[in-house]
Amino acid sequence: METKLAVPKEVREVSDALQAAGFEAYLVGGCVRDLIVGREPKDWDITTNATPEKIQALFEDTFYENEYGTVGVVTKSDDPKLKVIEVTPYRTEGKYADARHPDAVHFSDSLSDDLERRDFTINAIAYDPASSVLVDEHGGREDIASKRIKTVGNPHERFEEDALRMLRAVRIAAELDFVIDAQTAEGIAAQATQLEKISRERVRDELIRIVQSPRPMQALYIAQKLGILKYVIPELEEGIGCAQNQAHSFDVFEHLMRSLQHAADKEWPLDVRIAALLHDVGKPATRVWSDEKKDWTFHGHDVVSARMTKKILNNLKFPKETTDKVATLVRTHMFFSDPEVVTLSAVRRVIARVGRDNINDLLNLRVCDRIGTGRPKAHPFRLRKYMSMVDEAMRDPVSVGMLKIDGTKLIELGEKPSPRIGWILHALLEEVLDDPAKNTHEYMEKRAGELMKLDDKELRLLGEAGKDRREEEDAAAIEELRKKHHVN
Ligand code: ATP
Ligand code: MG
Numbered sequence: 001m002e003t004k005l006a007v008p009k010e011v012r013e014v015s016d017a018l019q020a021a022g023f024e025a026y027l028v029g030g031c032v033r034d035l036i037v038g039r040e041p042k043d044w045d046i047t048t049n050a051t052p053e054k055i056q057a058l059f060e061d062t063f064y065e066n067e068y069g070t071v072g073v074v075t076k077s078d079d080p081k082l083k084v085i086e087v088t089p090y091r092t093e094g095k096y097a098d099a100r101h102p103d104a105v106h107f108s109d110s111l112s113d114d115l116e117r118r119d120f121t122i123n124a125i126a127y128d129p130a131s132s133v134l135v136d137e138h139g140g141r142e143d144i145a146s147k148r149i150k151t152v153g154n155p156h157e158r159f160e161e162d163a164l165r166m167l168r169a170v171r172i173a174a175e176l177d178f179v180i181d182a183q184t185a186e187g188i189a190a191q192a193t194q195l196e197k198i199s200r201e202r203v204r205d206e207l208i209r210i211v212q213s214p215r216p217m218q219a220l221y222i223a224q225k226l227g228i229l230k231y232v233i234p235e236l237e238e239g240i241g242c243a244q245n246q247a248h249s250f251d252v253f254e255h256l257m258r259s260l261q262h263a264a265d266k267e268w269p270l271d272v273r274i275a276a277l278l279h280d281v282g283k284p285a286t287r288v289w290s291d292e293k294k295d296w297t298f299h300g301h302d303v304v305s306a307r308m309t310k311k312i313l314n315n316l317k318f319p320k321e322t323t324d325k326v327a328t329l330v331r332t333h334m335f336f337s338d339p340e341v342v343t344l345s346a347v348r349r350v351i352a353r354v355g356r357d358n359i360n361d362l363l364n365l366r367v368c369d370r371i372g373t374g375r376p377k378a379h380p381f382r383l384r385k386y387m388s389m390v391d392e393a394m395r396d397p398v399s400v401g402m403l404k405i406d407g408t409k410l411i412e413l414g415e416k417p418s419p420r421i422g423w424i425l426h427a428l429l430e431e432v433l434d435d436p437a438k439n440t441h442e443y444m445e446k447r448a449g450e451l452m453k454l455d456d457k458e459l460r461l462l463g464e465a466g467k468d469r470r471e472e473e474d475a476a477a478i479e480e481l482r483k484k485h486h487v488n
Pocket of ligand 2: 029030031040043045
């Protein structure tokens with residue numbers, strides 16, 4: 001079957017070199033699928049009957065450092081997607097005793113074997129760029145045409161071999177806007193518990209791709225329905241059927257899904273998307289009925305959600321930087337933003353708390369939160385007005401680094417290196433947050449001189465005032481919750 005697909009010259013050079021040396025060489029997997037769909041491939045994979053040693057011998061610059069036989073062929077391209085073309089010998093896979101790793105990887109001399117081991121029909125099409133022939137032994141093109149994700153072979157067996165494939169199905173459906181075929185979906189529902197065995201890192205990587213896709217809400221609903229969400233972020237399921245106060249049209253789960261979807265619609269970055277997904281994850285644990293208000297209350301849900309966010313992201317092995325940032329966004333998402341009442345110094349404190357680099361993400365999180373309630377407007381007048389206050393406050397010093405004094409100067413003034421330096425700087429920052437006009441060399445040095453005379457106890461109290469106040473608020477909120485239910 002001849003079909004002309006647009007293959008970059010760097011890729012073509014690799015397949016040509018293999019074929020010129022007498023080997024078979026086919027493009028395979030995601031790149032063929034994407035070319036047929038009309039999407040730009042993320043990377044280029046070639047499969048061949050040459051062994052890793054033979055592949056390496058054919059190219060100037062290669063590397064081979066994995067147990068799957070994949071050789072990276074380094075090209076001269078500047079395009080990061082074409083810098084390395086992965087060439088993998090035909091493989092068959094042995095049994096997967098642990099639902100994770102094949103017990104053994106065997107090379108094969110048959111393309112058919114290689115296509116058979118692949119996860120989905122749409123990923124099991126090979127393409128020979130020299131003859132423009134597509135090898136499609138599992139009906140992949142038909143499934144692409146009908147936008148269907150179907151396993152190669154029996155779904156139960158294929159998911160039993162490698163449980164991550166269940167999450168891959170949901171992810172690929174979200175990326176391509178495909179549906180999961182009924183039998184494949186049944187297989188997922190039946191094998192869902194196997195996902196527990198998969199390493200958190202592999203789960204995380206698929207979750208990231210779901211969240212980064214254009215349709216994360218749809219994907220997570222499907223994951224939930226098929227029973228695999230509880231092996232990704234079980235805490236989210238506590239929000240199902242958890243009704244909210246009258247300001248909301250949706251339960252906590254749907255609110256989080258809609259918030260995340262808005263972040264995706266806006267193409268906001270991963271951190272904002274994950275913060276949107278988790279910002280109210282602690283609501284079910286903090287929900288208390290108020291007879292007075294005749295409504296549900298969620299006091300301290302920002303504190304509890306931030307703690308849960310940390311736990312969830314740590315568990316999924318997200319980098320500490322991401323975890324800390326997302327938890328801070330979640331912790332701060334309830335910031336008071338009524339521009340009629342809020343003071344500039346309060347706005348500065350919000351910025352100081354999330355950091356100048358994150359304030360925009362925090363404002364976007366607020367937009368997601370509002371849209372997620374089912375209210376229509378993303379930027380109501382009041383939020384826009386608040387944003388202009390943020391712009392104004394961004395000109396003022398909001399961190400120790402922005403003070404007209406630093407640790408070196410304090411030492412020059414006679415302070416010895418010790419934690420006292422940090423306390424002095426933070427005490428000065430507290431004053432400057434209230435009144436930026438105080439941030440002059442003269443005032444800073446004069447005031448530092450006074451602070452240096454304080455004993456450790458007094459100084460620490462001042463220096464840690466801001467931080468302590470926050471921690472006290474958090475502790476009080478959690479204490480109150482503990483009394484009400486038994487939350488940790
Ligand atoms: P993308 O390139 O968008 O990440 P992809 O489908 O290429 O999508 P990769 O992870 O790059 O995904 O995998 C390349 C190919 O390897 C897949 O198309 C599929 O044929 C095969 N494959 C990947 N993971 C598995 C798996 N867990 N089980 C079976 N086959 C797999
Ligand atoms: Mg790929």
